Amino acid sequence: MRRGAVRRNVTAHAFFLPFLAVFVIGVIAPLVYAINLSLYQEKMIGGTVFTGLDNYTKAFKDELFHVGLGRVALFFAIQVPLMLILALLAALAIDSGRLRAPGVFRIGIFMPYAVPGVVAALMWGYLYGDRFGLAGEIGDLFHTELPDLLSEHWMLASIGNVVTWSYVGYNMLIFYAALRSIPEELYEAAEMDGAGAFRKAWSIKLPALRPALLMTTTFSVIGTFQLFNEPSILQQLAPAVITTNYTPNMYAYNLAFDGRQFNYSAAIAVLLGLVTVLVAYAVQLVTTRRERML
């Protein structure tokens, strides 16, 4: 008996090992490495010294870091709900069975996700241009001047537009998949009870979407707090608007690769990771509590 159990255990571990190896190499090792890196300070003059938590105390007082963090938080608060509502409406519309060619809509809305983020930012950058870009031409057409979409006041909204354009389709697909997994019987039962299309959407579809909503929100938390590609590309067009600390990730990048402050940059990255985990956890808490209340 015992030998059999051991053998079973060995087999189980053998199956588990490949995953464990990749997990350790790909996730745990870089994490440990970055945390270790963040405890030192390397100077151009004077070499590397162990400084304990100094980098973290510095980050807590670093206004440049806070400004970037505040900016992505604002972005999260406005762009993510907008994007998810749009994705939700699209998924409900496609699922309703009332569209003539739902496949075309599905692919059409999803298509931008297939465009690499850098290309999307470049493309929108051209469109935003107020001289030779689409925005400029529309302005000329109506003999008015459109607001400069790449100016300080509009930049965050312009970036939000690029991100929304890219990710609505992706989130729509997750919602749509969740909707497809609702058993037909539920709808039939609801119809028997006299429920119309809106009633079905409200009482069956939306509750069933909650896990999908949690997942998309979580991904959005991660994506938003790590915002990097879009502002980096648009920086070429509006260098004074997008500063080196525009988002925390850009700040970390600038510290590491322009300033060679790899250690402080690692500390910023660790803190950013923690903030991301905290926000994602808070999102889960809120969702779970609602679920219990229902």
Place this chain on the structure above:
Amino acid sequence: MHRISAGRGVARALTATTAAALALSLAACGGGSGGGSKDDGKKADPAAVQGALDKPAEITFWTWVPNIDKTVALFEKKHPNVKVHVTNVGQSKDQYTKLTTALKAGNGAPDVAQIEYFALPQFALTKSLVNLADYGAADLKDKFAASAWSQVNVAGGIYGVPQDTGPMAMFYRKDVLEKLGATPPKTWEEFTALAKKVHDADPNNYVTYVDPGDAGTSNSMVWDFGGKPYTVSGTTDVTVNLKDDAGAKAYANTWGPLIKDKLVDSTGSWNDEWWKSMAAGKYALWMAGAWAPAVLEKNIPQAKGQWAVAPMPGGVSAENGGSSVAVTTQAKNKEASVAFAEWLNSDPEAVKSLNSEVGLFPATKALLEDPGFRGADVPYFPGQKPNEVFADMSKAVRPEWQYLPFQVYANSVFKDTVGQALQPGGDLTGALGSWQDRIKSYGKEQGFTIK
């Protein structure tokens, strides 16, 4: 509702790991904390440099200069035993990022790399580059223009061989000035007057532009106005004086009011919109290094014949851009690498090729003074002798400019500070002060003695 809680479990696991992993992958890119240069215990031997090219050797060379393989092919023909692998890993900052990472990791850096003058002190002081003086490079001094040679001298060593230079000149649109009945400004007062004239004639047009993200050009402007904001003595003492430096002040006093009155445009440059503006004649002037003709021809060939070249206002000049070729401490065959870098940039045949086939503006005296070079026809500028103007500007470069040993970082935060003032409503003098503050605090953190 079992399905829902299962979904939540998955989501939770994803949250914790993905979020953290994504955040930290960035930090992981930073590379090893140790590494850097390793002394291989061998003594530098200047005598072995020349002979090194007769023995079999392989050299990797990072450069982003287009068409440089033509000159390298010449080298390989002359020295068939040496194989040079030319790799373009990205331009300027992109290459420095990769180079920094490779040097930090302890391997993966090329033997030879193109490094712009402004970035040279940073790599030299972090002991990433071979001091070419140990290999007898001091003998090359007389071959190069003074403005080029002084820029490869860092902290008492020689850390690169000058490849090209970028003495600033003034490019102007003949058609635009003709229409206004104006001539290219000879002084900065005339420049200011022209700015009003251009903008009054058509509010969409400007005398020129400022780029809030372009630290290099602003540094060159301060240099042109006689500034010496950065002084480095020894390897650890750095003085930063952008606030009170006379040249920086003169720069701010000339450009500040123009920006305030919206007489110069504020725009990002080198992007599609900017090139379209350049082609359309939106800017009457462009002050840029002598490398500009090649770039103009490549990006706006349709404007051929519309641009002309004149000396800078005031008749003095500054360097704007330009690169050296350096040997990294990771080079496997240092002697051959040094010999290659020297040949590429000082052999008469090589420098001719670099100029005529690659399109680089020369750094060697011999070519700058060569009547054939000075009088050469440049198809983009029909009926003119632009090289004559450039060569004169090269001589007129103000001496004794120095870059910071961490200019790459300083330039990167330019847009956060001075860049903010290079747009309407900005306070240029104040912004130079805040740039100075950022530079100083960084320098202190890096262990320099900052004054």
